[in-house]
Amino acid sequence: MMGSGVAIKMAQPCTGGGASVAAAAAPEFTLAGCAAALEAALGGRDGRVWFKESSGRNLRSRDWIAPRGALSKLYPQGQVPGDLIERLLSEYGHRLYIRSCMQTGAGLVIHLDHPALFQQVLSNLPLYTRPLKSVLPKRKCVILNCAPLQGSRGPESLTINHLRTIFLADHLAEVLRQQGYVVRPVPNLQQNVGVCKFLRSFCVNWTSSPETVSDDRKVSDFKKILSKSVYTECGQLDTLSNQTCLTPKQVDYKVNLRLFLKEKKLEGYDTNLNVALVQEETLRQVAELQSTVLQVDAADQCTAIHVVGCEEEFQQQKIDVLWRILSSETDRRHLVCGPVRTTGEHSHLSAVQYFQFRKSQMLEASVMKYGNIVQGDSWAEIINNMTSAVIKFELLSTSHRNPLNLDLAQGVNISTKGTRSGAFVMYNCARLATLFDHFNNSVEKGLYPRFPEISQLNFPVLREEGEWLLLYNYIIPFREVLAQITHSMSSTKDIHLNVNSETLCKFLVNLSMDFSSYYNRVHILGEPLEHLFNQMFTRLQLMKGLREVFHTALGTFHIPPPSQL
Numbered sequence: 001m002m003g004s005g006v007a008i009k010m011a012q013p014c015t016g017g018g019a020s021v022a023a024a025a026a027p028e029f030t031l032a033g034c035a036a037a038l039e040a041a042l043g044g045r046d047g048r049v050w051f052k053e054s055s056g057r058n059l060r061s062r063d064w065i066a067p068r069g070a071l072s073k074l075y076p077q078g079q080v081p082g083d084l085i086e087r088l089l090s091e092y093g094h095r096l097y098i099r100s101c102m103q104t105g106a107g108l109v110i111h112l113d114h115p116a117l118f119q120q121v122l123s124n125l126p127l128y129t130r131p132l133k134s135v136l137p138k139r140k141c142v143i144l145n146c147a148p149l150q151g152s153r154g155p156e157s158l159t160i161n162h163l164r165t166i167f168l169a170d171h172l173a174e175v176l177r178q179q180g181y182v183v184r185p186v187p188n189l190q191q192n193v194g195v196c197k198f199l200r201s202f203c204v205n206w207t208s209s210p211e212t213v214s215d216d217r218k219v220s221d222f223k224k225i226l227s228k229s230v231y232t233e234c235g236q237l238d239t240l241s242n243q244t245c246l247t248p249k250q251v252d253y254k255v256n257l258r259l260f261l262k263e264k265k266l267e268g269y270d271t272n273l274n275v276a277l278v279q280e281e282t283l284r285q286v287a288e289l290q291s292t293v294l295q296v297d298a299a300d301q302c303t304a305i306h307v308v309g310c311e312e313e314f315q316q317q318k319i320d321v322l323w324r325i326l327s328s329e330t331d332r333r334h335l336v337c338g339p340v341r342t343t344g345e346h347s348h349l350s351a352v353q354y355f356q357f358r359k360s361q362m363l364e365a366s367v368m369k370y371g372n373i374v375q376g377d378s379w380a381e382i383i384n385n386m387t388s389a390v391i392k393f394e395l396l397s398t399s400h401r402n403p404l405n406l407d408l409a410q411g412v413n414i415s416t417k418g419t420r421s422g423a424f425v426m427y428n429c430a431r432l433a434t435l436f437d438h439f440n441n442s443v444e445k446g447l448y449p450r451f452p453e454i455s456q457l458n459f460p461v462l463r464e465e466g467e468w469l470l471l472y473n474y475i476i477p478f479r480e481v482l483a484q485i486t487h488s489m490s491s492t493k494d495i496h497l498n499v500n501s502e503t504l505c506k507f508l509v510n511l512s513m514d515f516s517s518y519y520n521r522v523h524i525l526g527e528p529l530e531h532l533f534n535q536m537f538t539r540l541q542l543m544k545g546l547r548e549v550f551h552t553a554l555g556t557f558h559i560p561p562p563s564q565l
Contacts (some may be wrong), residue, residue, distance in 0.1 A: 030476075031480060118542075141301070219284055222287065306319075332495060341405050342551070362423070430545055448525075458538065464513070
């Protein structure tokens with residue numbers, strides 16, 4: 001057995017002086033792939049053995065740990081045989097960039113080859129900072145139905161609950177597009193100019209194409225189907241409509257949804273679904289959904305996702321079951337947002353008023369920080385984009401499955417110094433833009449040489465612990481974080497879908513905090529001395545990676561990255 005903290009096994013070194021052709025051609029290093037290989041190496045079958053470190057304190061001494069408690073379930077006293085460690089290093093050491101493997105009192109710890117990983121990752125930034133398109137056996141299409149946008153409601157009738165649901169739908173649409181899905185948003189807002197204009201304040205460009213096909217014929221066909229359907233009940237329309245807000249003239253059909261669900265053995269729907277009173281407006285919604293499905297190529301795999309607030313979920317399930325009765329066999333999912341609970345003196349604001357309230361707060365905070373220069377069209381755009389970021393982070397940083405508590409008191413601080421806000425994320429993204437502006441200006445003035453080829457950089461000079469933390473916690477796992485957002489698309493057959501938007505929000509906030517700490521401590525643009533240029537360029541290459549992560553992540557929320565502080 002190996003004594004605690006005594007024997008250190010070293011893998012063959014992976015690094016050279018600069019970025020080599022081999023490094024540039026190396027496959028993508030992923031944390032998930034690394035974890036899977038390490039688990040296989042130790043033969044863990046009954047749960048996780050290896051854990052990635054993430055805190056700055058622990059990363060000083062290790063990158064992975066198999067705790068003694070977990071190892072004790074596999075090996076006597078948690079001591080891993082030396083020959084097994086030798087085999088782990090010989091089989092996986094080079095591929096997983098393992099520098100050393102050591103048995104300690106805390107467990108088995110691995111230290112990765114940091115210079116080699118800096119070289120591999122920073123020489124191949126697109127592999128890590130751009131969305132990974134899924135390798136799909138056949139093209140997938142999603143019909144994305146945003147329930148709050150259905151009907152003829154104007155912007156003044158939109159609530160903050162509606163806004164949360166709309167932002168979630170818009171975010172999901174962009175993430176799916178980046179993954180290679182064809183996304184067809186519903187409804188078409190061509191007739192709702194007011195709502196379109198309001199949503200453009202948040203850079204949400206929902207479908208509003210004038211090239212729409214009239215659904216009159218489809219509605220007529222649906223009426224014929226319902227008039228002959230075994231699920232349509234005759235008579236008693238007056239009695240049922242009197243129990244609702246509908247008049248007898250508004251109700252066209254009474255449809256037994258419960259009978260249909262029972263016969264088709266459909267699970268996941270509300271057990272209280274019984275009889276639906278069907279109006280023509282409901283049929284028009286179904287007709288638009290079905291028309292959109294018919295536009296999809298027959299060879300494509302099609303899924304319909306209804307994005308809806310919890311207060312409208314029951315009604316949306318009725319529409320969905322009615323759609324099943326009338327036509328489509330398309331796979332269905334329901335993405336439900338919990339309620340927004342507002343407090344403070346402005347707790348009764350509509351969505352439009354909420355936007356204006358936060359915008360006035362952002363303007364006030366900007367004037368306090370920058371003074372009288374806050375004026376003109378460019379500043380108006382900056383304030384608008386910052387407000388949009390603040391609101392989207394407020395509404396999407398909490399899991400959509402949970403209620404959201406929103407403080408609308410006048411004195412709530414939304415400045416860029418609030419480390420948990422969208423404004424803080426935007427501020428740090430802007431710091432990167434300013435950094436590269438200063439560098440480019442200095443190049444034009446002849447203070448610095450132009451940025452060299454990546455192959456000329458010597459990455460071992462990146463020794464600051466904050467530099468490894470930024471690479472290991474943010475650039476390397478970024479694609480995996482994006483993939484987690486829609487993980488439940490393929491992992492469950494339940495009709496309810498979960499989208500982990502809050503994971504990306506928290507990722508960006510944590511990135512901003514760690515980048516801010518590093519940026520305040522380290523001078524990236526140093527003195528214009530030749531012996532300091534390599535360190536400056538390697539740090540700038542790291543900052544390029546962070547900038548791409550910020551831009552790609554903000555792009556999924558349709559938040560334009562700021563170009564200046």
